[in-house]
Amino acid sequence: xxxxxxxxxxxxxxxxxxxxxxxxxxxxxxxxxxxxxxxxxxxxxxxxxxxxxxxxxxxxxxxxxxxxxxxxxxxxxxxxxxxxxxxxxxxxxxxxxxxxxxxxxxxxxxxxxxxxxxxxxxxxxxxxxxxxxxxxxxxxxxxxxxxxxxxxxxxxxxxxxxxxxxxxxxxxxxxxxxxxxxxxxxxxxxxxxxxxxxxxxxxxxxxxxxxxxxxxxxxxxxxxxxxxxxxxxxxxxxxxxxxxxxxxxxxxxxxxxxxxxxxxxxxxxxxxxxxxxxxxxxxxxxxxxxxxxxxxxxxxxxxxxxxxxxxxxxxxxxxxxxxxxxxxxxxxxxxxxxxxxxxxxxxxxxxxxxxxxxxxxxxxxxxxxxxxxxxxxxxxxxxxxxxxxxxxxxxxxxxxxxxxxxxxxxxxxxxxxxxxxxxxxxxxxxxxxxxxxxxxxxxxxxxxxxxxx
Ligand code: ATP
Numbered sequence: 001x002x003x004x005x006x007x008x009x010x011x012x013x014x015x016x017x018x019x020x021x022x023x024x025x026x027x028x029x030x031x032x033x034x035x036x037x038x039x040x041x042x043x044x045x046x047x048x049x050x051x052x053x054x055x056x057x058x059x060x061x062x063x064x065x066x067x068x069x070x071x072x073x074x075x076x077x078x079x080x081x082x083x084x085x086x087x088x089x090x091x092x093x094x095x096x097x098x099x100x101x102x103x104x105x106x107x108x109x110x111x112x113x114x115x116x117x118x119x120x121x122x123x124x125x126x127x128x129x130x131x132x133x134x135x136x137x138x139x140x141x142x143x144x145x146x147x148x149x150x151x152x153x154x155x156x157x158x159x160x161x162x163x164x165x166x167x168x169x170x171x172x173x174x175x176x177x178x179x180x181x182x183x184x185x186x187x188x189x190x191x192x193x194x195x196x197x198x199x200x201x202x203x204x205x206x207x208x209x210x211x212x213x214x215x216x217x218x219x220x221x222x223x224x225x226x227x228x229x230x231x232x233x234x235x236x237x238x239x240x241x242x243x244x245x246x247x248x249x250x251x252x253x254x255x256x257x258x259x260x261x262x263x264x265x266x267x268x269x270x271x272x273x274x275x276x277x278x279x280x281x282x283x284x285x286x287x288x289x290x291x292x293x294x295x296x297x298x299x300x301x302x303x304x305x306x307x308x309x310x311x312x313x314x315x316x317x318x319x320x321x322x323x324x325x326x327x328x329x330x331x332x333x334x335x336x337x338x339x340x341x342x343x344x345x346x347x348x349x350x351x352x353x354x355x356x357x358x359x360x361x362x363x364x365x366x367x368x369x370x371x372x373x374x375x376x377x378x379x380x381x382x383x384x385x386x387x388x389x390x391x392x393x394x395x396x397x398x399x400x401x402x403x404x405x406x407x408x409x410x411x412x413x414x415x416x417x418x419x420x421x422x423x424x425x426x427x428x429x430x431x432x433x434x435x436x437x438x439x440x441x442x443x444x445x446x447x448x449x450x451x452x453x
Pocket of ligand 1: 201
């Protein structure tokens with residue numbers, strides 16, 4: 001069976017069910033900027049929580065950080081972003097559109113979208129010139145010299161400039177890591193493909209500092225760890241791959257970089273980059289800030305600048321990959337059932353509690369049950385519309401379990417527990433429900449789409 005998912009279906013479901021909306025819609029929108037609605041917030045929060053869990057709870061050699069978005073502009077001078085964080089830009093003098101020069105073969109022409117820029121006789125492209133992707137703003141009331149600052153284009157530099165603080169105050173020694181989640185901003189020339197590439201997005205980055213000789217071993221460790229993270233959260237392994245950068249793709253300071261790629265409907269695309277950055281960042285900041293950024297072993301007096309292994313992921317891109325991987329359609333009793341087969345840990349809502357009818361004491365009992373369950377997990381109460389319609393709604397937001405209170409419940413305090421993926425319904429005592437749901441939530445899970453792929 002082929003995969004039914006398309007980017008259009010994901011965009012439409014996200015809008016219909018309140019995951020993600022185009023931003024400033026009532027004013028006609030603003031290019032490639034999105035707002036997350038209730039279920040989108042819950043889903044992306046779960047993605048980020050699972051990342052934190054993998055970094056902070058499942059291991060004891062990584063600490064957390066939350067650095068500022070606006071930093072001293074010298075940070076970007078030292079990091080090389082001021083001089084080199086550019087994309088090649090071309091303008092078309094005829095249609096007045098701008099394009100990324102290295103993406104022309106993937107972009108639609110401004111006049112004739114069936115062609116690429118430069119392919120029609122009217123196209124009149126300028127030579128490519130470098131365009132810096134950092135957003136500029138000013139601090140303070142006067143826009144004079146020295147007031148220019150930048151919105152950070154990555155969270156990583158906030159980590160490097162705090163290396164010394166963390167080393168001192170959390171009493172760490174290599175190997176150890178510093179992890180951060182936060183917004184980054186890039187004035188992308190051609191954003192697109194929904195939340196895959198936007199100008200404002202969230203990154204989940206971790207810098208792992210190691211003794212120089214150990215870098216290759218830790219690089220291999222993080223490749224395996226990061227791939228495992230996606231698979232354990234339900235991404236089908238045949239839709240995930242690691243791709244090592246060719247020599248000519250590598251940044252000048254990186255001896256090895258691999259991307260975790262996902263097979264989106266638009267083709268294999270980067271979810272996360274994992275790089276061996278050597279001592280580039282710490283050495284550059286040491287030089288520019290005139291600070292010693294190194295590790296000194298108090299016992300052996302050995303001193304060295306640690307090398308860095310960096311897994312850098314995007315929270316929005318990961319969320320999109322989980323949505324795409326979960327999207328499914330199936331025929332049930334002559335009707336198409338659309339559902340998100342999300343890993344229960346990622347599902348925005350874990351359980352929906354519904355009275356079969358809105359009378360005979362069923363809503364009261366269902367509300368009681370809902371109040372009880374929501375102390376343990378994200379739950380929702382729903383009494384509006386036919387039961388079939390309510391199930392369809394929960395299927396589309398990916399709720400793994402539905403609990404229905406019916407006339408029998410009032411007699412024997414049992415409810416029906418419905419499974420989103422198998423549609424199996426079992427009768428279970430109210431007293432056992434919470435524990436059973438928690439057991440299911442903790443259990444290993446694999447995508448039911450794997451069986452049919
Ligand atoms: P790309 O080649 O797609 O532009 P990149 O290699 O420049 O990405 P990095 O600088 O390595 O990306 O950033 C790490 C991660 O941050 C990416 O793997 C991606 O998940 C996310 N990311 C980067 N740019 C964007 C963007 N414009 N919109 C959404 N996510 C992004």
